[in-house]
Amino acid sequence: MGCGKSTVGPVLARRLGYGFVDLDSDIQATAGRTIPEIFQLDGEAAFRALESACLARCAYQSRLVLAPGGGVVIAVENRRLLRNQFHVVYLRACPATIAERLRGEAEHRPLLRGHSLEERIERLMTERAAFYDEVASQIVDVDGKSPEAIAEEIACGLKST
Template identity: 50%
Template structure:
């Protein structure tokens, strides 16, 4: 049985941080999909975007996701845009549960400000830009088994909420 947990959500919503805690509590592997892509490409995400463009990055992302999804008992932190492709959502759903982490626009802005490794916000991490991107992705983020708002919550509290909500699945 493929019992993975895929964490989706916008940049700065806590996917990697919460994912590490979840994996530790479950005794599962933690996989940061962006890190898998970086390791395979031999370049940072920022460099991939700059040299090959977003479309090439998304192709790397989909290939990595399919490979990762083939293994069981993992908590997988996906990139913020991974859910946009329907085939990515299908791959996640076929091998586990999709948990979407959300946060207020102000919380996201505070968390990502000054992070130069986020190519889609490098030039503009304003509340307006984040709001616009969130609005464009909302229907993809909403296509999840569970949604949890991380605003004002500790990492431990969010991890506990995920585990409590997925008890029957795990």
């Protein structure tokens, strides 16, 4: 969250001539509710089930750039799908960068509510780091780079695989 997936994804998709799907938007369209509403009314487990279903639906589409939420890696089956069906790019940002990007919207993000922003981001990153490393085909450090430069780096990584 906050690493730039929803910004870089469309830039990369245009560059490659692919379609683009923001998985969070797909989840909201499928559920007919916002992610905060899903969390509040149904809980995180229900959200994760929707997330897995939407990921599975996208997994066998070709010519698609997908921007999943940062927690998609929590489920073992999701990690298997990501490893086997996608060229996964881990957009890695330092916690301070993420905190700065999310500062004005933390209250709209269920996993950040009621916590010190920087501490929560660091904790989530620490909890998920091994999962990100497990599924990543490519790691791109994004701090200080434009979306276009990040997309170029990803495209170059795709050519080398």
